[in-house]
Amino acid sequence: MPSKTRWLPSAGIKPSASTYRPWMRRIPHDRPLQPDLRSGNEDMHVGKEDRDDIQEAGRAGALVRDGAAVMSGEWTVWERRESGPNDAAQAALLLPGGMCTAVQYEELMAEPALAGVRVVAVTVPGMGGTPAPKDLSIENLARLVAQCAADLGCDVVVGFSMGAIIALEMAASGAFCGPLVLLAPSFSRPDEAVFFRLLDRLARVLGHLPFAALLKMMGPAMKRMPLPPDRREVLAAEFRRNDPRIVRRAVHCYFQYLDRHGSVASRLCEADVPAWVVHGERGDGGVTDDEQRTLEACPRIRVITLPGASYFTPNEEPALVAKLVIEALDRVHIDQEEQRSEHGKGARD
Numbered sequence: 001m002p003s004k005t006r007w008l009p010s011a012g013i014k015p016s017a018s019t020y021r022p023w024m025r026r027i028p029h030d031r032p033l034q035p036d037l038r039s040g041n042e043d044m045h046v047g048k049e050d051r052d053d054i055q056e057a058g059r060a061g062a063l064v065r066d067g068a069a070v071m072s073g074e075w076t077v078w079e080r081r082e083s084g085p086n087d088a089a090q091a092a093l094l095l096p097g098g099m100c101t102a103v104q105y106e107e108l109m110a111e112p113a114l115a116g117v118r119v120v121a122v123t124v125p126g127m128g129g130t131p132a133p134k135d136l137s138i139e140n141l142a143r144l145v146a147q148c149a150a151d152l153g154c155d156v157v158v159g160f161s162m163g164a165i166i167a168l169e170m171a172a173s174g175a176f177c178g179p180l181v182l183l184a185p186s187f188s189r190p191d192e193a194v195f196f197r198l199l200d201r202l203a204r205v206l207g208h209l210p211f212a213a214l215l216k217m218m219g220p221a222m223k224r225m226p227l228p229p230d231r232r233e234v235l236a237a238e239f240r241r242n243d244p245r246i247v248r249r250a251v252h253c254y255f256q257y258l259d260r261h262g263s264v265a266s267r268l269c270e271a272d273v274p275a276w277v278v279h280g281e282r283g284d285g286g287v288t289d290d291e292q293r294t295l296e297a298c299p300r301i302r303v304i305t306l307p308g309a310s311y312f313t314p315n316e317e318p319a320l321v322a323k324l325v326i327e328a329l330d331r332v333h334i335d336q337e338e339q340r341s342e343h344g345k346g347a348r349d
Contacts, residue, residue: 090332095167187264222235
């Protein structure tokens, strides 16, 4: 598949945080954490035993389509939205961004192209005021979401922003082996928006207050989104459901994960799964030149650049995202057919 594609125009909000840049030099991100900021297991990774259990559950997850779903994980109490037939031949799992909820994906779930697909959007635990696990590390969230994907028999995982990084870790840890559609992922701390990095550093001094202020500002900040006013208000209300104390922890754990790896672009390549990476030219963070070269050198990764500013890709470009989900599902079908053919050849030999 081609490595880089330019796509449809995408509208968004102009960056406005550059005036805060001088503060970032005053608050180093490696300052020791206060106790309530720690993830609980900062170096945790999905071990071989967990990985085997999750992959075994993934095989059992196929039973969902026969009306005998295995639903034993923590995810069963998560907030979620569903669309499409319960007995659909293929399924996709949608992970919202940080501070977002499953409601974020309503535009995508309404796309006609996905009418025959079972689509499940889940709110990542801790976001939108939902109960948070003690361990909010990306590794632990990836483990929990992988169990959800396995139980539901999902073929493709779509993630936006922080949700994209959770999806990436699912694949990198071996807990999920299907295609990924990654919307506006930041592969390293420098990729993230300046104001978001600033909030993480300010929180070391001011506690949860910077995030409390952010949540109050989200309504006005979303006014320029290319959505009807009533829809913007729904999304703003979802943001306001967040507990700033939980957001503070989750954001810090997210940056810890990026800092542990330096950049996770190579980690995505090493996962060796089909992946579509969608970014705006500006607005949704960025990709360094080295990361761009790393991604373009991977034959199973396709990088799609949206001209102009992009901030909330699932809401701004639902038709494009739906098209990529269908491409990913087609890839699953092709891979399955190739595996059957190889298995048949081996049996004859």
